[in-house]
Amino acid sequence: MTDDIQDRATLDHVLVLAPYRRDADYLRQLLTEHDLDVRICSTGSSVTPFLEASPGVLVATHEALNPEVVSAVGAWLATQPGWSEMPIVVLLDRSSQQARVKAALVEAWPRARQIFYQRPVTPVELVSGIQAAFLARLRQRDVRDHIDREIELRRELNHRVKNILASVTSIFEMTRRGADTLEGFSGDFRGRLRALSDVHSAVFQADGEAVSIQEIVDLTFEPYRLPGHDRFATGGPPIMLNREAGTTLALCLHELATNAIKYGGLSAPSGQVSFTWGVSGDDVWSRWEETGGPPVVEPSRQGYGTRYLRSALTSLFGQAPVITFDRHGLICEVRGLQSRVSRNS
Template identity: 55%
Template sequence: MSEFEQNGLGTLDWVLILAPYRKDASYTAALLHEHKIAARAASQADLPDFLAAHPGVLVVTHEALNSDTTGVIACFLRDQPNWSEIPIVVLVDRTAPRSTIQATLSREWPRSRLLFYQRPVAALELISGIQSALLARHRQREFRDYLARESELRLELDHRVKNILASVLSIFDMTRRGATTIEDLSNDFRGRLTALSNVHSAVFLAGGEEVPLDDVADSTLSPYRSEEPTRISIEGPRVLVRREAATTLALCIHELATNAIKYGALSRPEGRISLRWDLSAPSNPDLMFSWTEMGGPAVVEPSRAGYGTRYIRSALAGLFTTSPDLAFDRSGFRCSVRGPLSRVSLKH
């Protein structure tokens, strides 16, 4: 923590006083403190350090306006960020050449908002003017924060769009390699894009970087659960998964459902599917994920793994760091995998 933070002086929230003669500096600081306004007095020597701490308002008496002081302040004003415009309160004596001082400072300090007060100035008038100036600085700070958020959001949007496009290209390439006809390519590609779209919608609705796993499963399998009673059961505790993990799991669930429609349980009216997940010991839990088919045609292990099977093996192994178990049991296909919950969730 800096010296200024230790003294309760936050960025743009305090007043810097430059008044070298008599007790002007201590009097002004005491007056501001009485009205709950943080203030510090600076000498010409330590003025650069105080300016670097970003005061909200600068109060300067005309006696302090020598060439060295105006030069230091001019450099500070020149280097201000675009959102910043520090108000400078100039206290001038009745006998001082105010018009000359004003013309000189306007020329030397083009990026400043000059507020002139003639001494002796009423305390309430000065306090009111400084409070208004600090309020203006507060608005500037809000604008600064808004610009920072906008910049961060643009970078995040750029990153996510690139990731989505990379996913789409990858899906297309893998679909193209496994397709034998244009119709197969079109149907499979459309289905995978729909699964990708559904999981992105679920993440958006969740409003964060994680999404409930049951939302991922529901959104991906909803096209296949329109019948009553449903032939696909989904069950598991509430688990939040990262955006990238949600995308991977959604695409794997989509591939499992597609294979079940073509060759497995969903190809028969009596077929059923159970999608389950669970957690092991709470101290360092594993996530156990399983897909079980029942009531479909007799299962025969294919002589050559298709795109869906290859993708499921590769994607789940990459996500959980352990290879999934794909069992082509005669009574029904099963897919299960187990791995550290920390691989898919930010909270662990």
């Protein structure tokens, strides 16, 4: 299930704790009439499995609040993530010591948003309160999604910045080794940094214009090329990409180049990279292959870069890439319908 479907299957139901059948039946009928999904935990049933199903709202009658249930709910609340503040609607008896009960529950359930009603309560008031609790729960979920997305964006930004710095460091070292004078070094280094920036300007700010694979390839690899010692062999037919496809391809090539500089074919002086592409029927394909670097060993776990490549290329081409950790050099191959990436898609 997707996260959204899973949320609807869990957070969007009411768990009713009611030991008396008449209360359970009444609450089920009332809430069901207002299109609320209701699950009942009655006397003799353990509340823990019901809580683990992550209800959106918990409704408990006064009679259900025995020490075992209060303790079980408190233990479950303690395991909830920081974004979660469980709405709990408590139906208190008129004759009970309400202030005492409320104080005890606030202490036992600090991670809950508690709403108290004195019975008898009108159906309209009760349903309105539960629906309001549902809206609060959904807002909590929105906050959770925002936090998760922000964390992911920070991780991606951190990864991108590290890769850019690694690229700049590599460009610096390559330029330094080939420079005879400080003036020559300064000019070459400045030019390569400008070329690194060009790919961002040409692709990431294309404003909907199409861009050719060849242009992306040239701009992406230009900072790493040295006069008389081109370590990139590239080639393929003219293919125009839409902006989204061009952006994704540029990011993936930058990811592969950075990885090759750090660990692969471009980490050794004699290393080479081949990037080719073509059209076969309705499909477009590409192949990245490294040679001349240190022996390749498949990593024990996928890093962020590999996860990004798999996800981005699968989304772009509609098929997962084949990444081979051949001992002679990394190989990354992918293919998919040309209509997914062309300027007219």
